[in-house]
Amino acid sequence: MKSFDQQTTSPLSSESTQNEFLLSFIKGEKKAIEVAHSVWQQVVQKGDKVLDATCGNGHDTLALIKMVSGGGGGQVYGLDIQKSAIEKTTALLNASFPHADDNKKMKETVELFLLCHSRMEEIVPKGSFVKLVCFNLGYLPGGDKSIITVPERTLEALEAASRIVGSGGLISVLVYVGHIGGKEEYETVLAFASVLPVDSWVCSKFEMVNRPLAPVLVFLFKK
Numbered sequence: 555m556k557s558f559d560q561q562t563t564s565p566l567s568s569e570s571t572q573n574e575f576l577l578s579f580i581k582g583e584k585k586a587i588e589v590a591h592s593v594w595q596q597v598v599q600k601g602d603k604v605l606d607a608t609c610g611n612g613h614d615t616l617a618l619i620k621m622v623s624g625g626g627g628g629q630v631y632g633l634d635i636q637k638s639a640i641e642k643t644t645a646l647l648n649a650s651f652p653h654a655d656d657n658k659k660m661k662e663t664v665e666l667f668l669l670c671h672s673r674m675e676e677i678v679p680k681g682s683f684v685k686l687v688c689f690n691l692g693y694l695p696g697g698d699k700s701i702i703t704v705p706e707r708t709l710e711a712l713e714a715a716s717r718i719v720g721s722g723g724l725i726s727v728l729v730y731v732g733h734i735g736g737k738e739e740y741e742t743v744l745a746f747a748s749v750l751p752v753d754s755w756v757c758s759k760f761e762m763v764n765r766p767l768a769p770v771l772v773f774l775f776k777k
């Protein structure tokens with residue numbers, strides 16, 4: 555395994571690899587979350603501050619740590635309302651950086667908060683911006699499926715995210731429409747995105763047209 559400081563430029567960073575990733579999604583070979591990670595890798599640079607609004611099992615948080623680390627100053631803020639999610643994320647991160655030096659650097663890079671994402675502005679230092687806020691909505695896989703993201707809080711969180719993402723930054727939202735309330739949440743995300751001013755935001759979505767219950771990937775890019 556690479557050491558903490560060797561979490562260098564991603565193998566997905568070249569344009570051709572990025573295009574291959576897009577084609578794989580179009581051909582149904584890659585999942586939406588894999589496409590999301592490949593896009594994040596294009597936007598996020600070493601040393602950036604980023605925020606994972608739904609830590610869950612920690613896979614996205616781990617991916618983000620690898621993207622920001624190695625350049626000095628990189629910071630990942632991770633939030634979840636479930637203690638079990640914070641514990642699972644902590645366990646995954648510790649298992650991913652088992653060596654003492656790497657583990658110490660990882661812990662300096664990431665801060666996890668048992669907090670609703672609608673309150674994300676409370677944890678990002680005043681006056682500073684983040685390069686990415688990512689949402690992976692729905693319930694915790696392997697956890698209590700009755701605890702899910704809800705449209706009201708998601709909307710407040712999107713509004714907060716739009717205030718803390720800096721120019722050239724991205725809000726990435728993976729929306730699951732298959733569970734109860736999922737469609738309503740999807741419509742909330744789209745309604746928010748569709749009225750963002752075109753002079754400062756580019757809003758797009760990736761959607762499987764003939765699989766209406768497949769997750770939808772929404773990107774809000776701040777010019």
Ligand SMILES: C[S@@+](CC[C@H](N)C(=O)[O-])C[C@H]1O[C@@H](n2cnc3c(N)ncnc32)[C@H](O)[C@@H]1O
Nearest residue numbers: 608609610611612613614634635670671690694
């Ligand atoms: C699909 S999971 C996230 C998966 C995760 N990103 C990963 O890589 O494993 C959704 C998570 O959102 C969390 N969640 C639900 N409502 C939330 C809220 N208001 N604020 C922050 N997290 C919330 C859930 O507890 C759950 O862990």
